[in-house]
Amino acid sequence: MASHEQEIATFGQNDDFWLFGYGSLIWKPPPHFDQRVPGYIEGYVRRFWQDHRGTPEAPGRVATLIDKAHWETLNDHHGSTERVWGAAYHIPTSRVREVREYLDIREINGYSIQFTPFHPAPFTTSISSPPASPTAFPETLFNHRPSLSIKATTTVFAHPEMIPTGSVRCLVYIGLPENPQFLGPQDPDELARHILKSHGPSGDNKEYLYLLEKSLLELSRDSGDKHVTDLVRRCREFEALENGVIGEEADIEATEHVGVPLHKTGSTEEQEEVER
Template sequence: MATENHAPGLATFGQNDDFWLFGYGSLIWKPPPHFDKRVPGYIEGYVRRFWQASEDHRGTPEAPGRVVTLIDRAHWETLTDHHEPTERVWGAAYHIPREKVAEVREYLDIREINGYSIQFTPFIPSSAPSTPIQTLVYIGLPSNPQFLGPQDPDELAAHILKSRGPSGENREYLFQLEEALRGLGEGARDEHVRDLVERCRGIEAKEGRKEVEGDVVGERLKKVGSTEEQEEVEK
């Protein structure tokens, strides 16, 4: 399904207590504040890729890191990619109560400032009832200056391993994303993410580096009301 233009209806979205946000990157394990429902599920018609530069969270302006964005499937098919796409992009949808929408919107606009823009897309919950939910989603469109396009996976993995920014190491973002996707349930695996993790671990094994220790996803989800720490760009 193609992404809808965000201008129509944006000002009124959420006024009927129907504000839903879809997260497909760091928002899966580091949710927005004030959500009262978190629903695993997926969207269709997109491909998730580590093709967005991060100058403010997992990298710096001098040495940008790499974070995920979504590419419209029709546009992706015009590109040369080393990975096959999944049929669905899994993530989590968050419901924000009407009285908190303005505050959360302001928070998200700061968190997603580095090249991401607001779009809308239908979200399918993984559990019954599986009625589609219209969700707001932040996407780094190909027209944004941080979009990098296709990259050699070995070079991409090596770049992720050496990058870090105010929010921490770029490798942590990648490893936590894979772990968070596993936690969403059967079928949520993403071959692009999994392959990059394996390439990074292979490089680390050769260099004698340690993997990220511990399961931090559960702890991240407990901190639902905190906006004190630095937030990753995303998805």
């Protein structure tokens, strides 16, 4: 059996390079993908326990994955879900080297390469061909306000014969517990307050959180994440208190922040942003 290092070096040589995104890669895709498929992985828990974003004086928080067996040994304030939802991207063999170099820069701050089975969403029925430019992702897919009723049909940009019919092995960047930026369990209120105050070259830390929740809810009717949604709720409440807005007014104000279009990523110009 090939070693982990050998698998990293050879992964994608047989037109089998799939990348799983569970953070900003959901709405800020890698360059040169020719398929984007919503779905999930199992055996992990998503948490805002990775130290990054912001400035050295006030680093922000971004998502990472924790092996569920390890997570169960921790004293966490939030429960777990059976699945971690996100999006998988297929990269053609001719572009693998270029995309790998891009990802290694984007994911360099404490994240390491792991591999895991990815399961395409079972209810994916609406299929269309990919755009002429693989990175020209239609903004309209993400440029609307979330609704209480999420459709069970998700558009996949791929040719019908290319859609995976079973699980596929995906490369995923994970901030393992032994990396210096891994923080472990945190008080949810303190975490929310820290996210609200953090700002850096990539923007407001809270926008990363809000866009993640929004993007997850748009993947399917089952793709929400209780940890992410709870942090969003706490941040909105703290913002409302700070602004003197309460009750229904706070709910209305919260909706004004959604509708940010998908950000097209075509270069390494945003290498300071280390997000999945």
